[in-house]
């Protein structure tokens with residue numbers, strides 16, 4: 001395994017303890033100040049990630065390479081974001097991977113966009129729609145910082161009016177009115193493609209699921225992901241007292257090319273014809 005060296009221009013995660021971490025850009029000749037003393041970036045450049053450095057006050061900081069979760073949690077925010085626990089499920093349900101083409105809306109702060117872009121690398125694309133220009137500018141900054149901007153096309157458009165792309169692998173939604181996007185998602189998706197929608201309220205979920213049923217989607221399921229942290233200490237190990245009680249519900253479904261209801265009706269009709277033509281005695285005749 002090769003160790004990675006800290007280079008000028010890298011974003012690094014300075015770790016003091018679980019609650020105090022700092023995402024900073026390494027710039028030669030500069031210093032980073034904290035209430036626990038300052039660090040000289042020149043001391044970090046060329047050293048291994050994972051190494052411990054002393055601040056000017058002798059406090060140890062570990063320098064870590066940021067993960068996808070770090071980039072999301074440290075993103076500059078102008079909207080509510082989807083958190084890693086939900087992003088993980090959204091990515092799994094979407095079925096995306098390297099090379100996937102995905103339509104997303106709204107962009108918001110770009111936290112979910114960051115997760116999606118990470119997984120479609122190196123040759124996939126996220127087409128992300130939002131109606132707020134300022135928000136998309138922040139998202140763009142966050143995506144540049146995480147090195148994922150090349151896999152994203154930011155679109156300043158109202159997604160309820162339509163989706164430009166066709167034959168996409170997945171449509172991922174986190175906006176107030178996902179049910180209005182369902183017909184456009186159907187047009188944009190390739191057959192068997194997935195739609196995943198994140199909504200904070202159950203009223204939104206009901207409307208979305210009804211729209212999915214009306215528009216030839218199957219495998220419709222809704223989940224809530226509840227994550228409970230543990231405090232680990234011999235003799236005192238138990239769930240943490242405080243937790244995030246609710247973020248949102250995740251609904252996912254697959255596009256079918258024929259109305260499933262019509263299919264079922266046709267199949268039943270054909271079966272009935274076959275059964276009658278076999279000339280078996282009817283139940284009433286047996287009696």
Ligand SMILES: C[S@@+](CC[C@H](N)C(=O)[O-])C[C@H]1O[C@@H](n2cnc3c(N)ncnc32)[C@H](O)[C@@H]1O
Pocket residue numbers: 079080081082105106107108109110111112113129130131132135157158159160174175176177
């Ligand atoms: C909760 S935020 C999305 C947060 C995002 N998932 C993240 O992790 O950063 C919802 C976004 O949907 C956008 N939005 C609302 N209605 C929209 C529409 N009709 N078309 C496109 N975007 C829309 C809002 O401007 C807002 O930025």
